[in-house]
Structure formats: structure tokens, C-alpha cells
Amino acid sequence: MKYLTDEKLVIVGAAGMIGSNMAQTAIMMGLTPNICLYDPYAPGLKGVAEELLHCGFEGLNLTYTSDIAEALTGAKYIVNSGGAARKAGMTREDLLKGNAAIAEQFGKDVRKYCPDVKHVVVIFNPADITGLVTLLYSGLKPSQVSTLAALDSTRLRNELAKYFSISPDEVTGCRTYGGHGEQMAVFASTAKVNGEPLTRIIGTEKLPGKDWEEMRVRVVQGGKNIIDLRGRSSFQSPAYLSIEMVAAAMGGPEFRWPVGTYVNNSRFSHIVMAMETTVSANGVKVKPVTGTPEEEAELDKSYRHLCALRDEVISLGVMPPIDKWGDYNPYLCQTTD
Numbered sequence: 001m002k003y004l005t006d007e008k009l010v011i012v013g014a015a016g017m018i019g020s021n022m023a024q025t026a027i028m029m030g031l032t033p034n035i036c037l038y039d040p041y042a043p044g045l046k047g048v049a050e051e052l053l054h055c056g057f058e059g060l061n062l063t064y065t066s067d068i069a070e071a072l073t074g075a076k077y078i079v080n081s082g083g084a085a086r087k088a089g090m091t092r093e094d095l096l097k098g099n100a101a102i103a104e105q106f107g108k109d110v111r112k113y114c115p116d117v118k119h120v121v122v123i124f125n126p127a128d129i130t131g132l133v134t135l136l137y138s139g140l141k142p143s144q145v146s147t148l149a150a151l152d153s154t155r156l157r158n159e160l161a162k163y164f165s166i167s168p169d170e171v172t173g174c175r176t177y178g179g180h181g182e183q184m185a186v187f188a189s190t191a192k193v194n195g196e197p198l199t200r201i202i203g204t205e206k207l208p209g210k211d212w213e214e215m216r217v218r219v220v221q222g223g224k225n226i227i228d229l230r231g232r233s234s235f236q237s238p239a240y241l242s243i244e245m246v247a248a249a250m251g252g253p254e255f256r257w258p259v260g261t262y263v264n265n266s267r268f269s270h271i272v273m274a275m276e277t278t279v280s281a282n283g284v285k286v287k288p289v290t291g292t293p294e295e296e297a298e299l300d301k302s303y304r305h306l307c308a309l310r311d312e313v314i315s316l317g318v319m320p321p322i323d324k325w326g327d328y329n330p331y332l333c334q335t336t337d
């Protein structure tokens, strides 16, 4: 089997649903033969490792441990879904306090055990905040930490394909930016349906305004819908997309969706949010994007919502006030464009 790299990939939260699916996906996509699984829940972790070993993969060097020092030492790539998952009736933000504290410890562990890590993908929710906390305490560069935010865009693509009864391949340019929460900004102006700009279709008999509004709600509540259908938070799609992100960071195929990244410029200050991005072996790069005035206003609103969450984490004492961030990670004081 040909692998993208032979460097060590650590999957944090590997006993969980996303983590175990990521492990299998990473092996099947040929990312690296050197995969280490970490989870504090040792019996579940052993069960996942046993299952993977029972697959009979060839050329695989799979290790697992509940010792974080052992897991992270020598890590060059990390993907982390290790935190509590949303239960029915909870929003991603309800998870805030517990998972932000987990992210603080994780960031400190990265700094201590694998300061030479090349890229870290953060998944556990609210991912914009846990990614920001990880970035702060790890001391890594903003281009080295990304968060999973693509699901909102893939859900928009799916909703449009279902509505028009066409293949999802005929729907292009689906984008949501800002927070990966229920206050995301759904952009219509970037999308095309069968080659026709979506903005030209909205409000016509093809897609009446009311139907578009209902579709936006279904996109924003896509995660809740999976919980309603399956009785638990989604895991197949986040696992797959996160491994695609890691593959891109390893120099593999380009990642085709927005990722969450640190932004600090004249418009958005000291925040992690979904932007138009590329992910490559050089990390995350942000590309400019302009929407309609309504979309831009939605993005501003989403940003303000994220700022409120960030400030709540600061008031909880999990993060220091912004003017002290330079003491922990000087890169966060630099502007990002």
C-alpha cells in the first residue's frame, strides 16, 4: 500500500464514534501506516484497536494508549474528537464549559509533548472555541490548527440536491462561513445549481423564497436532524471530512470545503471561524470572499455570536483576557492577512 506519509498520526478520542471511524478511514485512505489511538476510556479504546486489528490490514503499525504523553510524543499530525458529544435538546454551545477545559489541557499537552507537530485538526464542539483554546495553549501558528466546519456546507449541497432531485455533483460552490453553530452564515451567492447561480433561482417558481428559508433552517439544524433520526450525534460525516482535512495537511488532495481557522484582521478580531480556505502541507490559507450585503450582515452576526462565546470562556477563566494572549502564543497578536 502507498501511504501519503509515514509520519505519526494521533487520533484523540479514538474510543468514541467519530474517533473510531476516523481511525478506520485514515487506514483505508492510506494516510500513514503509523497511527496511534488515544482515549482516556481504556476498555473502549482497546475494543476499537482490536476491531481494527481484526480487519487484517497489511503494513499497519497501529498503537493505542491512555497515556497522553506516550500518545503525543513524536506526533506530526493530530486529529481530536475527544470531548463530550451533544445529546438531544442540547446545542453545541451547551457543551462549552467542559469541552473548553478539555481543549486547554490538550493545548498544553501539545506544547509539552509534541511542539514539532505539523498540523492539528480539532473537531469536538463547539469546535470554533475548542480550536481557539487549543491554538492559544499549544503555541502553534494559526496555519497549523484547523477546525471541522465543512459539514454545514455539505449539508447545504445535500439539501439543494434533494430539493431539485438532482445529483449532488450538479450542485457546486456550497458555502457556509462564520460559526459552526446554529448562527452560521449560509451563503447563497457562491452556489450554483446545474450551473445556474442559486441567487438567480431563489424567489422564482423554481425555489420560492419560503422554501429557501425552510432549507436554510434545515441546513443550520442539520446536526440536530441526525440526532433526531439516529438518537445520537453525527459521526460518519465528521469522521470522513476530518480525515480528508488531515490528508490535505499531509500534502494529499486539496480539501474542498471551508475550514475553521484563526482570523485577526480589521474586520474579525481574535477568533476562530469558518472562512474560505485552502489546506495544504503549508497549513491553512485564508482566501477573500465577498457575499451579498445580507450575507455579509449574517457573517457579522455569526462573528458577534462567536465573540460572545469566546468572552464567556474568558469569564469562566479557561482563557486569559485577549490582551494577555501574547504571553501564551505570540502568533495570536499578529494580523492574519
Ligand SMILES: NC(=O)c1ccc[n+]([C@@H]2O[C@H](COP(=O)([O-])OP(=O)(O)OC[C@H]3O[C@@H](n4cnc5c(N)ncnc54)[C@H](O)[C@@H]3O)[C@@H](O)[C@H]2O)c1
Pocket: 012, 013, 014, 015, 016, 017, 018, 019, 038, 039, 040, 041, 044, 081, 082, 083, 084, 085, 086, 095, 099, 102, 122, 123, 124, 125, 127, 148, 149, 150, 151, 180, 233, 234, 235, 238
Ligand atoms: N465539528 C463538527 O462538525 C462535529 C460534528 C459532530 C460531532 N462533533 C463533536 O465531536 C465530539 C465527539 O463526538 P463523538 O460522537 O465521537 O462522541 P463520543 O462520546 O462517541 O466520543 C467521545 C470520546 O472522547 C473521549 N474523551 C472524553 N474526554 C476526553 C479527553 N479529555 N481527552 C480525550 N478524549 C476524551 C471519550 O472517552 C469518548 O471516547 C463531540 O464534542 C461532538 O459534539 C463535532
